Amino acid sequence: MTHINALDPGASPLDYYGFELRRYREGAGLTQKQLGDIVNYTGSLVGQIETARKLPTPEFSERADAALGTGGLLSRLVELVMRSQLPAWFQQVAELEARATEICTFQAHMVHGLLQTSAYARATLGALDRTGLDDRTAVRLARQRIFEKGEPPVLWMVMSEAALYQEIGGRETVRGQLAHLLSFESNPRINIQVLPFSAGAHAGLQGSFTLFRFASDPTIVYTEGYGSGHPTANSDTVKDCSLRYDHLQAAALSLKDSAELIRHAMEERYGEHRDSDGDPVA
Template structure:
């Protein structure tokens, strides 16, 4: 029998989750195997999570909460745990993103992270073969939960037309990703424009960037480099990026024209035809 690893709950959100899981399980007079049987997993998995050797998923936390009657205690910890798995330089941005009331983004090469399918995100994040790919994908999916909030932020996305053609993960993944973008066609809080190739030289040639607005905090301009992020609350930086974004919106196709282009690329390049409401036909 292996020695129980003692955790310092203050060491990290993952350690805190493991310590809480153990505390709640023991309070219910269950061993790891018994709890595993209740929530349809192995006792070994329970042990790995309790010792911070494995990152819990949201479904796992929700099943444990239901089994132990915790009132959602563990599920509420999941966002913190998954955010801690993000690269350190990105964690600050993820925290700001979760508080923003208005997010505007220009993307040169990829679909915006909050609008990526799980398969597309896995292909993007797996390009560098990270060891913790599952955790990174789970963290990205968790970030997207802000779109389901009652007070979801308004999100305005300008995508280069190149995003529609850069085949990430293969044809099926791209087909699903473009269909996913079309699914927001009727969503009032998500607006998508495509900057066409015909726009030529444009205000976004220097690269992708985001603008975050808050109810009670200064606006933030954010750019990302190789393994580094650059948030700035400098009013001049924010003003310059905001002006650049205005130019990109003006040069882009309208929201409706953009949806029509996405549907056309989906049909012609990836072999599906989109219905007017954004659904697709095989």
């Protein structure tokens, strides 16, 4: 176990966060337990964060900032911490998400990570490997904070109808995920279209992909394999995927009809069914 006095703030963003948290806490004359009582966490958790053994959450950071008068330092650092915990091959993608003015994604099998609920994200991440699942889920969800910026990106997601019926995490998890998608109906910056089964052969049969567009930089196309990501600004690839995306949007249902299909799937497939006596059945 790393001793707190041996913590090297230059070792990683997580170590730097712990070093700064400890410095501000001691400057305020508080013990770990006292700070924990103020921010409604245990003193043990404060100690684990200070020694880089536990990831801080955005919520913890906001409370600690307020308690210690840091001027929002920890809340700014936590974004770097979370990004540093992503797989090395995905860190560049998280940076693209944070800088993009528009994100256009086609998802063939499941909901994009930027719109996943905690339970859905946990189920996808834990399909084969459940080690460190709490932290990995928190890291994925932290990417969604890009929508809290003063000028958040515009997101367009075209998703296959198949994603509505893939029972990732079980019925309740999928129902919660679909309800979450419907919560964006009145948000003009988050737009969800469903590509119905009736579309038949379509421009996305080769798999999922994402287009990142920026205010002044070239558009980047991102595709993903098992344990690897492939961003490229190659002009031919960008033109091809942009055309594919245009066709996918044209073949997909309208925003309104997509919401109705999501609502139908949520109620008909994942809703609570009752027997003739009115009792719930599986």
